[in-house]
Amino acid sequence: MxxxxxxxxxxxxxxxxxxxxxxxxxxxxxxxxxxxxxxxxxxxxxxxxxxxxxxxxxxxxxxxxxxxxxxxxxxxxxxxxxxxxxxxxxxxxxxxxxxxxxxxxxxxxxxxxxxxEFQMASYAVTEPGAGSDVAGIKTTAKKRGDTWILNGQKMWITNAAKADWFFVLASTDPSQGHRGMTGFVVPRTSPGLTVGKKEMNMGQRASDTRGLSFEDVEVPDANVVGGVGQGFKVAMAAFDHTRPEVAGMAVGVARRAMDEAIAYAKERKAFGQPIASFQAIAFMIADMAKAIEAGRLLSWQAAWLIDQGQRNSLQAAMAKCFAADEAMRIATDAVQVFGGYGFNTEYPVEKLMRDAKIFQIYEGTSQIQRLIISRHILS
Ligand SMILES: Cc1cc2nc3c(=O)[nH]c(=O)nc-3n(C[C@H](O)[C@H](O)[C@H](O)COP(=O)(O)OP(=O)(O)OC[C@H]3O[C@@H](n4cnc5c(N)ncnc54)[C@H](O)[C@@H]3O)c2cc1C
Missing domain, CATH: 1.10.540.10 (Acyl-CoA dehydrogenase/oxidase, N-terminal domain)
Incomplete structure (x- = not known):
């Protein structure tokens, strides 16, 4: 049922x-x-x-x-x-x-x-030279007694300015590729860990992204997450839980863009009538409404599956990809509905368009989601 x-x-x-x-x-x-x-x-x-x-x-x-x-x-x-x-x-x-x-x-x-108490934490996997290609990360962790010594750099780490600790993916055996990676919890106060400057991004500007640098950062063995060599698996498994939520947030952005477009289209007059009465505008809004419903259902399904203890990597990728692409399209169409005012910072929709873009990039780009989907479908 x-x-x-x-x-x-x-x-x-x-x-x-x-x-x-x-x-x-x-x-x-x-x-x-x-x-x-x-x-x-x-x-x-x-x-x-x-x-x-x-x-x-x-x-x-x-x-x-x-x-x-x-x-x-x-x-x-x-x-x-x-x-x-x-x-x-x-x-x-x-x-x-x-x-x-x-x-x-x-x-x-x-x-x-x-x-x-109020604390924050960050997920630190991406590096200056490796984003989509997680297996290409260069940060290393070498065992010395009961501790690991981390060296390397991370990039685009959300909330890095405020994080009390970081989940960090590092290579513990480079000869094993992604099977030689390990995840660590690294406290912010660790000597040798430096947090970089705030990046100035196009959208979601309230959120904070920074680089991290590790120079001989000591991490106790007890801070290994899920076993040595399990890091890639663990870092990817996290996305099964979080991608449905990224999709859900993209649905929220899309819903806001649609609400703004509807209110404006009912109020703005052209050729003596509200622009909502033009089929070109009304159909744009109809397309927004159906994509929002579909994005919500996909995100609910992906979330429900993982909550039932079932595999959801395919559904999470579908939900994230669909909701992100649709949020971008819907926010762009909302700017179109607003005409010249849509292009202006005094009106709400240009921010939604800037904010929507990142959903197609973070937690795996829309191309990477399609890669996951196609591999599942074709295998
Ligand atoms: C605001 C923001 C916040 C972020 N937060 C975090 C965070 O908290 N933690 C974290 O670890 N990372 C974070 N990231 C990093 C984000 O996950 C990466 O930017 C993303 O995975 C893409 O990696 P990249 O930027 O290196 O692009 P690349 O991997 O270099 O990709 C460039 C382009 O090539 C395409 N591409 C790459 N490989 C393929 C392929 N095999 N097939 C088809 N197309 C391909 C991509 O889709 C993209 O269009 C954040 C990024 C931003 C901008």
């Missing part, structure tokens, strides 16, 4: 997220987009409200909510501002490898404190 009804708890969470978005995110979105200032206060309030770190296990003091709940939440925050939404969401990406593969001791030590 398929049941699209949400439970009381799910409806309550979505309402809480919607209200938080209306009260805390929407009024501050323009400021953070213009200044690039990190939304620390909003994230702190979200943490206090129980809207961050949804998936931390109950055994570590967390809520242990599913990916499905995460999808419901991020559609709302993405509606308000996906830059702020991403700043709130990045913890989940860093925590996912630890939740999926960390030892009980590591989970308690690293995830426990995140439920007790």
């Amino acid at each position: 398929v049941d699209f009804n949400l439970t009381e708890d799910q409806l309550g969470l979505r309402e809480l997220a919607r209200e938080f978005t209306r009260r805390e995110i929407i009024p501050r979105a323009e400021h953070h987009d213009r200044t690039g200032e990190f939304p620390t206060e909003i994230c702190k309030k979200a943490w206090e409200t129980g809207l961050m770190n949804l998936h931390i296990p109950e055994s570590c003091g967390g809520l242990e909510l599913g990916t499905f709940e995460g999808v419901l939440l991020v559609e709302e925050t993405g509606y308000g501002c996906s830059g702020i939404g991403t700043a709130m969401e990045a913890n989940n990406l860093a925590e996912a490898p630890v939740i999926v593969a960390g030892s009980d001791e590591l989970k308690k030590r690293v995830l426990g404190p995140m439920t007790e």
Whole structure:
């Protein structure tokens, strides 16, 4: 049986997220987009409200909510501002490898404190020379006694400015390629770890991305996530949990773009009538509505599968690719509906168009999602 009804708890969470978005995110979105200032206060309030770190296990003091709940939440925050939404969401990406593969001791030590005080964390896999090609990373970790010594660089690390710890992927046996990689939890205070300057990005400017540099950074053996040589698998497995949420947030951006387009199209007159009465505009909005529904259903399906303990890599790739591409198209069409005003920073849709673009890039580009989909379909 398929049941699209949400439970009381799910409806309550979505309402809480919607209200938080209306009260805390929407009024501050323009400021953070213009200044690039990190939304620390909003994230702190979200943490206090129980809207961050949804998936931390109950055994570590967390809520242990599913990916499905995460999808419901991020559609709302993405509606308000996906830059702020991403700043709130990045913890989940860093925590996912630890939740999926960390030892009980590591989970308690690293995830426990995140439920007790406001902390942030980052997922650090991408490097200046390797993004899509994760197997091409050059950061190394060499064993010395009970510790590992990390050297290398990371790039585009979301929330790096604020992270208390990083999930870092490094090569522990370069001769083994992706089978010789290991994931580590690296505390921010580790000597030899340097966080770079804030990158000035096109969109989602409230979110913070920086490079990291590791110079003989010592990490205890106890901070290995999921075993030596398991890092690539663990880093990729995290995406099965997080890509449905990225898709959900892209749906939120698309929904906002459609709402803005509808309101404007009903109000703006041309040739003596509201532009919504022109079929060219009305059909653009119809296409927005159907893509939003489809993107939502794909993200719900991908989330539901992983919450049931089933494989979802294919569905997560489909959801992420579809929702990201459609968010970009819908935001572009919303700018079109606004005409010249759409191109102007006084109106809301140009920000949505800038913000939408990153969904086609981070957590695996749309080309990489198609690669995953085609390999599944053709194999
Ligand atoms: C704002 C922002 C936030 C980010 N946050 C994080 C983060 O928190 N942690 C983290 O680890 N990374 C993060 N990233 C990195 C992001 O995941 C990478 O940028 C992305 O995976 C693409 O890698 P790349 O930039 O090296 O591009 P490349 O891999 O060099 O790709 C360039 C182009 O080639 C295409 N391409 C590459 N290989 C193939 C192929 N086999 N077939 C077809 N096309 C291909 C790509 O699709 C793309 O269009 C972030 C990036 C940005 C911009």
